[in-house]
Amino acid sequence: MSTGEMSFSRPFEIGRKAEISIRLSEFEIPPIQDVLVVGKKAPIGPEAVKRMVDALSPEQYVVIRLEHDVFEAAVLKKSLLKFIPQDKLLPIILKECSAIATEDSVIKAQLNIVVQVNKVVDL
Amino acid sequence: MTTVENIMNRRIITASPFDSVRKAAEMMNEFKVGCLPVIESGQLVGIITSRDIRCSHPNRLVIDAMSKDLITVTPSCSIWDAAEIVERYKIERLVVAEDGKLLGIVTKLELYHELGKHFDTLTGLNKAEYLYYITGKLIRNNIALSIVFIDLDGFGEVDKKYGHIIGDEVLYRVANIIKAHVDEKLDYPCRYAGDEFAVVTVRPASTVKEYALKIVNAIASYNWDGGMKITASAGVVNCQPAIKSDCDIREFVNIASLASTKAKKKGVPVFTVFCNKE
Numbered sequence: 001m002s003t004g005e006m007s008f009s010r011p012f013e014i015g016r017k018a019e020i021s022i023r024l025s026e027f028e029i030p031p032i033q034d035v036l037v038v039g040k041k042a043p044i045g046p047e048a049v050k051r052m053v054d055a056l057s058p059e060q061y062v063v064i065r066l067e068h069d070v071f072e073a074a075v076l077k078k079s080l081l082k083f084i085p086q087d088k089l090l091p092i093i094l095k096e097c098s099a100i101a102t103e104d105s106v107i108k109a110q111l112n113i114v115v116q117v118n119k120v121v122d123l
Numbered sequence: 124m125t126t127v128e129n130i131m132n133r134r135i136i137t138a139s140p141f142d143s144v145r146k147a148a149e150m151m152n153e154f155k156v157g158c159l160p161v162i163e164s165g166q167l168v169g170i171i172t173s174r175d176i177r178c179s180h181p182n183r184l185v186i187d188a189m190s191k192d193l194i195t196v197t198p199s200c201s202i203w204d205a206a207e208i209v210e211r212y213k214i215e216r217l218v219v220a221e222d223g224k225l226l227g228i229v230t231k232l233e234l235y236h237e238l239g240k241h242f243d244t245l246t247g248l249n250k251a252e253y254l255y256y257i258t259g260k261l262i263r264n265n266i267a268l269s270i271v272f273i274d275l276d277g278f279g280e281v282d283k284k285y286g287h288i289i290g291d292e293v294l295y296r297v298a299n300i301i302k303a304h305v306d307e308k309l310d311y312p313c314r315y316a317g318d319e320f321a322v323v324t325v326r327p328a329s330t331v332k333e334y335a336l337k338i339v340n341a342i343a344s345y346n347w348d349g350g351m352k353i354t355a356s357a358g359v360v361n362c363q364p365a366i367k368s369d370c371d372i373r374e375f376v377n378i379a380s381l382a383s384t385k386a387k388k389k390g391v392p393v394f395t396v397f398c399n400k401e
Contacts, residue, residue: 043180045187047140104180 030057035109036075037097042106046073062086068094070103083113124256127205128198130237131219131227137162138171140186144179147171147188158216160225161189167225169193170218195220198227201256202237209234245291246298248320249313257311257323258372269331271322272358272379273301273338276387278318281351293353294318300341304334321379328361332395335359339392358382359395 030053038049046065053061053075064074064086074090081089097107138147138159147159151173161169169189179188195218196205205217209231217234219227241250254270261268275281275297282290294314301312301320311323326334335357342355360379378396386394 041178041180043182045179045183047186048184 030060032061032075033108034077034080034111035093035107037071037093037101037105037107037109038073038075039070039101039103039105039107040072041103042072043104044106049073049075064090066094070098070101080111080113083115124252124259125202125237125241126198127196127200127202127217127219127227127229127234130202130233131198131229132233133227135160135225135228137225138185138189139163140168140184140189142185143181144171144176144183144185144188145181147185148176148181151176157230158228159185160218160228161185162225166223167193167195167218167220170216172216193218193220197221201260202234202241203253203256204260205229206234206238243314246295246314247302248298249311251313251315251321253311254313254315254321254323254376255372258375261323261325262372266325267328267362269324269326269328269359269361270376270379271324271331271335271338272315272360272376272383273297273320273322273335273342273355274357274380274383274387275318275342276354276356281353285349285351289348289351293347293351296345296347297342297353297355300345301338304338304341315380319380319383321376331359331361332393335393343392356383356386356391357393358384358386359393361395 032053036049038044038046044052046063050063053063060078061075062078062081064076066073071094074093076086076089093109097105097109101107136150136154136156136159138150138161140161140163142150150159151157158170158172160167161171169186169191170193171185171189175188175190194208194212194214196208198219198221200208200219209215209217215231217229217231218225219229241252242248243250258268258270275293278290278293281293297318297320298312298314301322304310305312305322309324309326313321313323315321322338324331324334339355339357342353345353347353358379358381360375360382362375382394382396386392
């Protein structure tokens with residue numbers, strides 16, 4: 001062996017492997033469920049949200065622009081507003097979202113609204 | 124009169140409302156501009172500035188980041204009105220548009236560069252074009268005005284006898300005397316040309332002759348160096364005209380100029396002309 005040449009006392013094999021795992025699930029249509037609240041510095045703005053919901057679920061959502069410290073817009077499922085008016089529902093949602101969100105956030109919310117009716121009738 | 128049309132930049136880089144903020148930022152870097160007007164279907168719908176970009180997520184659409192409350196001017200806006208708008212709204216760039224169509228952009232720097240050309244550095248007064256601008260503006264706003272046209276008597280002799288350096292010093296001091304008689308809410312002075320000065324004023328017409336006389340007397344009674352005798356004559360024109368064009372405004376200024384010549388000929392300090400072009 002001449003000077004300067006490298007030698008290995010034990011040859012080794014080079015092997016490359018890839019492991020693939022796949023999770024399949026159904027894409028929800030619409031993907032935003034009942035409510036979406038958009039922060040002022042969120043990666044998506046009100047106009048983009050509007051276009052998204054109009055394309056994915058035409059006429060099912062209403063986009064409300066907000067004058068709020070943290071949030072810029074809220075998207076509400078129109079059918080919810082048949083149960084409870086917007087002016088009652090929105091403050092509740094914003095109050096809860098404010099507790100957990102920042103200006104950068106987009107919060108998705110699922111709502112269960114149960115309307116209880118008690119009526120008394122004369123017998 | 125110099126308008127924003129004369130100085131605006133017509134080659135404008137624009138953005139679409141549905142470009143991303145990231146793309147808008149890249150365009151601003153590439154073309155070295157501080158803002159991009161946003162155009163949709165040929166109409167100007169907003170403007171995205173470097174500040175909007177700093178405050179927005181790069182994934183956002185331009186339409187969700189741009190400023191929608193646009194401050195625009197028409198091409199015929201004077202550079203003085205444009206400067207007033209720039210100062211009032213504290214903006215760096217002014218969009219020039221007409222009927223919703225984008226025509227150009229003027230930066231604050233370009234605007235002040237142009238304004239500097241209409242400013243007399245010797246006296247610290249605006250030049251003649253300002254006189255036309257302010258006269259036109261007051262007339263368009265239906266405000267009665269007068270022009271006091273002040274012409275130094277025999278000023279050519281001062282230059283010949285004492286030299287142009289002393290002559291310039293006299294002009295500087297006359298300007299200061301005029302400035303001392305200016306109420307910023309009522310009077311708009313300028314150096315019209317050479318040894319001629321003018322003050323557009325909205326003082327009551329009945330008081331303007333007396334006002335002109337005060338200035339002329341102040342010039343004559345000033346303690347001029349080396350026993351120089353400096354006097355001036357003033358022409359006053361009071362007017363509530365139905366002036367419709369720049370041509371009429373120039374004629375109006377000319378009447379004031381001729382009135383100062385009449386004052387000289389008649390040997391009176393102030394000669395007044397009433398002008399009503401109804």
